[in-house]
Amino acid sequence: MKFLNSKIGRLTVMSAAIASLGIMATVAKADRLADVKKAGVLHCGVVPGLPGYGFINKEGKMVGFDIDLCHAIGAAVLGDAKKIKTTKMSLPVAFNAMKAGSVDVVTHRFTWTFGRDVGTGLDFTRVMVFDGQGFMVRKKLGVTSGKQLDGATFCFSSGATTEGNVADFAAANGMKYKAVTFGSMGESQKAYNAGRCDVFTTDKFGLGARRTSMTNPSEHMILPETISNEPISPMVPHGDQVWKDIVVWTLNALIAAEEHGITSKNIDDMRDNSKNPFVQRMLGKTGKFGNKIGLGKDWAYNAIKAVGNYGEIWERNLGKDGLGMPRGKNTLHTKGGLLISPPFR
Amino acid sequence: MTGLFSFWRKGSVRSLFYQWGLVFALSFGIFFVINTAKENLERLGIKTGFGFLSDEAGFAISQSIFDYSTASSNWDAIVVTFANTIILSVIAGLFATFFGFFVAMARLSGNFLLRKSGEVYVEIFRNIPLLLQLFFWYFAALKMLPDKRQSVNFFDVAYLNIEGFMSPTPVFEAGSDAIFWSILIAFLLAITIWFWATRRQTNTGEPFPALTVGIGLIFALPLIVLWLLDFPVTWDIPKFGRFNFEGGMALQPEFVAMLFGLTLYNSAFIGEILRAGILSVDKGQREAAGSIGLSQIQTYRKIIVPQAMRLIIPPLTNQYLNLAKSTALAGAIGYADLFWAVNGAMTTQTSQTIELQAIILVSYLGISFFIATVMAIYNYYTKIPGK
Numbered sequence: 001m002k003f004l005n006s007k008i009g010r011l012t013v014m015s016a017a018i019a020s021l022g023i024m025a026t027v028a029k030a031d032r033l034a035d036v037k038k039a040g041v042l043h044c045g046v047v048p049g050l051p052g053y054g055f056i057n058k059e060g061k062m063v064g065f066d067i068d069l070c071h072a073i074g075a076a077v078l079g080d081a082k083k084i085k086t087t088k089m090s091l092p093v094a095f096n097a098m099k100a101g102s103v104d105v106v107t108h109r110f111t112w113t114f115g116r117d118v119g120t121g122l123d124f125t126r127v128m129v130f131d132g133q134g135f136m137v138r139k140k141l142g143v144t145s146g147k148q149l150d151g152a153t154f155c156f157s158s159g160a161t162t163e164g165n166v167a168d169f170a171a172a173n174g175m176k177y178k179a180v181t182f183g184s185m186g187e188s189q190k191a192y193n194a195g196r197c198d199v200f201t202t203d204k205f206g207l208g209a210r211r212t213s214m215t216n217p218s219e220h221m222i223l224p225e226t227i228s229n230e231p232i233s234p235m236v237p238h239g240d241q242v243w244k245d246i247v248v249w250t251l252n253a254l255i256a257a258e259e260h261g262i263t264s265k266n267i268d269d270m271r272d273n274s275k276n277p278f279v280q281r282m283l284g285k286t287g288k289f290g291n292k293i294g295l296g297k298d299w300a301y302n303a304i305k306a307v308g309n310y311g312e313i314w315e316r317n318l319g320k321d322g323l324g325m326p327r328g329k330n331t332l333h334t335k336g337g338l339l340i341s342p343p344f345r
Numbered sequence: 346m347t348g349l350f351s352f353w354r355k356g357s358v359r360s361l362f363y364q365w366g367l368v369f370a371l372s373f374g375i376f377f378v379i380n381t382a383k384e385n386l387e388r389l390g391i392k393t394g395f396g397f398l399s400d401e402a403g404f405a406i407s408q409s410i411f412d413y414s415t416a417s418s419n420w421d422a423i424v425v426t427f428a429n430t431i432i433l434s435v436i437a438g439l440f441a442t443f444f445g446f447f448v449a450m451a452r453l454s455g456n457f458l459l460r461k462s463g464e465v466y467v468e469i470f471r472n473i474p475l476l477l478q479l480f481f482w483y484f485a486a487l488k489m490l491p492d493k494r495q496s497v498n499f500f501d502v503a504y505l506n507i508e509g510f511m512s513p514t515p516v517f518e519a520g521s522d523a524i525f526w527s528i529l530i531a532f533l534l535a536i537t538i539w540f541w542a543t544r545r546q547t548n549t550g551e552p553f554p555a556l557t558v559g560i561g562l563i564f565a566l567p568l569i570v571l572w573l574l575d576f577p578v579t580w581d582i583p584k585f586g587r588f589n590f591e592g593g594m595a596l597q598p599e600f601v602a603m604l605f606g607l608t609l610y611n612s613a614f615i616g617e618i619l620r621a622g623i624l625s626v627d628k629g630q631r632e633a634a635g636s637i638g639l640s641q642i643q644t645y646r647k648i649i650v651p652q653a654m655r656l657i658i659p660p661l662t663n664q665y666l667n668l669a670k671s672t673a674l675a676g677a678i679g680y681a682d683l684f685w686a687v688n689g690a691m692t693t694q695t696s697q698t699i700e701l702q703a704i705i706l707v708s709y710l711g712i713s714f715f716i717a718t719v720m721a722i723y724n725y726y727t728k729i730p731g732k
Contacts, residue, residue: 092692099389099698120696121389141588152588153508154405158676158689163404167415178589179405180599183677183685187480191679194487195507196598198588238389 032243033077033294036104041083044070045103048088049186051209052323053109062086065317069107069128069234069251072303072313076250077295081306090184091159098122101237105247109203111161112233124233125248130329130338131203132226133165136211139221141198146225153178155197157185162201165228189213203230205318208325246293253282253300256341257309259332264308271301282344289344310339382699397695398423404690406681408597419691426686427708433682434669434712437604441611441668442661448616453623463616470613476674478610483602483678490598493589502582504590509597511583511590518577524567531566535559599680603672611668618664622657623649654727662720669712683708 036042046054046066054066067086075081089097091108098106099121109131110116112124135146143149146169156163158181170177180197182188192200193214202210204226211217234251236244257263260279262270271283281287283304284297291297307313318325331337352358386393402422405415409425410432417425451463470478487507491497496506503512517524535558542553571578583593626649634644676685687701695701 092689095693095696096698099391099696115694116696119390119392121386121391149588151586151591155679156405158685159693163690164694167403167405171415177405178407180407180597180679181404181676181681181685181690182679183689187677187679190484191487194484195492196487196679198493 032101032104032237032240033246036077040078041085042070042074042077043104044073044084044086045089045094045097045106045108046070046086047091047094047108049184050109050206051212052318052325053206053209054086054107062088063317065129065313066107066109068307068313068317069254070105072254072307073105073107073247073250075302075306076253076299077246079296079298079302081302091157095122095159098235098237104236104243106235108234109206109232110235111203111230113161121238122235123238123244124235125244126251127231127233127338128251129205129232131205131230131232133162133201133228133230134204134207134226135223136192136200136207136220137198137223138219140219143223146223146227147173147175149177149199150175151177152198153180153196154199154201155188155192156181156201157188158183160185160202161228161230162203166201169227185210203232205325205328209318209323212323242294246295249293250299250303252341253303253344254307254310254313255332255339256282256344257300257304258311258339259334259341262304262309263312264305267301267305278344386699391696393697393699395697395700397697397700400695402691403694404686406686407679408600408681419695422686422691423683423704426681426683429681430669430672430675430683430708431712433600433603433607433672433675433680437607437611437672438665438668440604440608441615441664444608444612445615445619448612449619449623452616452620467613467616470609471617475606475610475671476677479602479606479674479678482605483598486598486602486605496585496590502580503593504583504585506590507598508589509595509601511593511595513580513582514592514594516579516581518579523570523574524578527567527570528563531563534566535562538562597680599675599678602678603675603680607668607671610671611664614664614667615661618657618660619653621660622653625656626652651727655724655729658720658724658727662717662724665716665720666713669716670709673709 044067046062048054048056048062050064052064054062054064057063070084070086071081074084087097087103094103094106094108095110095116097103109129110124111131112127116122117124135149137143137149150173154166154177156166156179163179163181166177166179169175180188180191182191185202189200189210191197200207200210200220204222207222211220211222214220234247236247256278257267260270260274260276260282262279262283267283270279271285274280274283277286279285281289283301284290284299288297290299293299308316314327314330315321317323319327327337329338331339333340398420399418401415402417402419403415404422406413406422406425406429408429410428411421411425413421413425448463448466451459452467454460454463490505490507493506493508496504498504503510505511535555538553538558539555542555546552581592583590583595585591630648630652631644634648639647672682673684675682676689684705687705692698692701
């Protein structure tokens with residue numbers, strides 16, 4: 001075994017070992033549901049720093065709308081909302097991590113666009129927030145419309161759809177603008193707050209959230225224009241249809257629960273006593289919906305029990321118990337909004 | 346070992362076997378990585394290729410020396426931001442070397458206060474992570490600079506505010522080609538004079554102030570030409586529009602903060618490299634120079650520095666490489682460098698991750714290779730002949 005003790009011998013063995021490890025690593029990626037069950041933990045990619053959506057609260061815990069969605073999926077798959085692991089990422093990193101499949105789901109506010117969906121190695125699941133991009137300016141500028149922003153300086157953060165939207169808006173209105181683009185939304189906001197830019201721009205719910213953390217929130221105003229549609233959707237890796245179905249239908253269940261009046265508080269009563277066949281099927285009292293997507297019959301029950309229905313999640317994080325933002329288009333279709341779940345039939 | 350394996354006892358056969366074994370193992374490893382990547386890309390339905398480079402970039406770049414708009418192509422965006430990376434690296438490299446020289450002088454000084462200040466400077470700037478320093482300088486700059494509507498006015502031609510320092514740009518009119526030619530001629534003349542002066546000093550021992558004359562020539566000749574041509578240059582002066590100054594050029598706080606941070610951080614290292622080089626020259630050399638009546642400055646220029654250089658160049662090369670690579674942090678504070686553009690906006694908009702990462706790798710490798718080559722050539726010409 002002199003060969004193995006020689007330097008070159010050791011190198012050769014090591015190279016072979018690394019190569020064979022690589023083979024094993026790639027073979028294991030096919031069935032994500034099995035992987036998650038085996039690991040016993042759901043791995044979510046989140047982009048921290050936005051109040052209401054995903055941020056670290058006073059107790060040092062990651063909380064927010066995005067995080068609750070992760071809890072819901074974790075509860076549906078593993079039966080326990082606590083069995084999640086959140087990895088904090090920057091926007092471009094989250095995007096690449098999703099493509100590489102190194103996280104199970106990204107619940108951050110990513111806008112669903114053609115360019116991001118097609119031929120990119122990831123899939124969008126369902127729209128959870130209907131948002132649109134807006135502009136925030138200082139009141140003292142005396143601007144009342146986005147069309148008066150010709151020649152202004154915009155603060156952006158790199159890798160978002162915001163840059164492209166402003167470019168389109170400027171082209172359509174014959175405007176010129178200057179841009180300063182930062183590595184993260186946090187720096188971008190700080191620079192605007194310091195006066196480096198005239199305009200801070202992101203999705204309107206995001207603007208509302210961020211205005212609360214300006215030095216003097218009352219100095220700033222959000223202009224009336226909404227320059228884009230920003231349908232926000234969680235993402236999963238492309239090519240695993242079973243896994244995608246699980247995420248999509250867990251999210252659907254949260255919306256259906258609101259429509260049928262199921263809350264985290266009354267859910268046990270609803271499951272046992274509701275006469276509504278949709279509710280019975282969804283909560284696993286009748287039918288085998290859970291088994292059909294590879295989960296237990298309690299999957300939807302667990303998700304709703306853990307974080308509540310869509311309305312509860314909204315109010316806790318973005319609504320009256322959180323940032324105090326109106327729901328806008330994010331109400332049920334029965335109340336004139338855009339939220340609708342395909343039926344549990 | 347039986348007779349059949351007796352060839353194995355030959356050292357050269359064995360080493361040949363090991364070497365080829367390693368080559369095969371490595372080739373297999375590389376093939377395996379590429380093959381896996383290909384399979385994964387196919388499975389995920391990602392299209393590969395560099396066709397996206399001619400697509401519209403669709404994002405704005407805050408600072409560019411070429412014409413660039415959101416309608417320009419991805420390739421244009423890469424060229425513009427690559428130029429930004431080079432500009433920042435070169436200027437920061439020059440500044441860091443310049444300041445590093447003073448840091449070294451301070452640390453070698455006989456004056457206690459100066460020596461200790463140098464030490465404190467080095468310990469502070471080289472021990473705090475660069476990214477923290479960049480954030481500090483950037484947001485400190487934004488805090489100090491005046492609001493856009495309270496700009497500091499320099500004679501109605503230049504202004505300073507939170508957008509940066511706005512100054513006029515020259516607009517060259519007909520006949521101004523002569524200026525560029527005169528600068529070129531002045532350069533050639535200066536180089537000729539330098540060669541002549543060196544030869545004369547070697548032959549006769551008489552020195553000639555070639556450097557002073559050369560620099561004077563480079564400035565004087567174009568000015569004379571300008572005067573003869575009756576100044577065919579007008580100025581584009583910045584004017585305040587609805588929100589910002591328009592026209593002229595702007596030195597933006599993002600660039601200045603990057604320059605500041607990189608200069609201070611790297612000058613601490615470079616100062617130590619220079620100090621080590623100078624200290625490595627034997628004390629006897631200094632005493633010998635003194636004994637033949639060379640002044641302090643002459644001793645440094647002709648005796649110490651040429652010998653110190655041989656020790657300084659290799660670590661200085663490393664420092665320049667570090668500096669060039671660390672410009673990739675620029676995106677954090679909004680300076681539009683290559684890494685910022687390619688890894689940020691372009692990655693999420695085109696999702697050609699592998700191609701874009703390859704472009705970044707090749708670009709930085711190119712920059713590093715260029716620096717290393719230039720320094721190696723310099724090293725070759727300054728080494729002791731025969732060693």
